[in-house]
Amino acid sequence: MSQLAAARYGKDNIRLYKVHRNQDGMQSVVEMTVCILLEGDIETSYTKADNSVVVATDTQKQTTYILAKQNPVTPPELFAAILGDHFIKTYPHIHAANVSIIQKRWTRMTVDGKPHPHSFYRDSEETRDVSCRAVEGKGLSIHSGINNLLVLKSTGSAFYGFHRDEYTQLPETQDRILSTAVKSGWLWDTFPTLEDVKRQKGKFDEAWEQVRTITMGTFARDSSASVQNTMYKMCDQILAAVPGVQAVDYSLPNKHYFEIDLSWHKGLKNTGKDAEVYAPQSDPNGLIECTVTRKGGKAKL
């Protein structure tokens, strides 16, 4: 009558904190949330109540803590790869492991003009998101990302020349506010083994810095014709700057700020070039997405 068409299971929202204590008294901290989803010969656990094939999700959580104690947890790409590799190597019937990590910000405080050895603050809700899919015999596919980096420019953005018909009300504008919460990702060429990830671990932090720099630099400098065009320019520069990356993706909400006509009050001028007070909108928002590969890469368009 029925068949199991797809299945994976694991532990989500494994919260983890690790401190590194330097000999000189300086400490560093990392906080992350891990999700693990395993695939393999697990069908009978669904169809025949056969729990013998189930690596309990609690075991997956305990494994995460133990491997975090025994290994570096930074860069998150490396820790995700260590976890993924562990599950496919340890259990012969587990053929793929999907590990996602969301790393939160703990930025070192400056106190009395000096970096404080053990105090940190959350300077933004931006996160560093990575995922690793480890497949038996096929290597490790790693996707790195930035999420929730809030940016705004108060001018230097236009939007005109768009398609118009009887459903169109939006006026063209040469000067608008542009604001978004950046979600950006970059897919690395597949790593054949965990050793390859370890050997190249230095490039993950470097790429993350480069993507942030390119994203913010382009956002600030570009005379934006549209979110679409500005994000394409970001992708293009990242592909040029970061070898080993095969695809870059962005998902950008267009956070609208509406002009407010105040002319009803004593003729106050607050529109067009006189606009100063705006109404930020929480919804609805535009949502513009793209993936850019090197020429000749896989494309769906």
Ligand SMILES: O=c1[nH]c(=O)c2[nH]c(=O)[nH]c2[nH]1
């Ligand atoms: O940069 C933009 N892209 C759009 O597709 C769009 N649509 C819209 O209403 N405003 C904007 N802005």
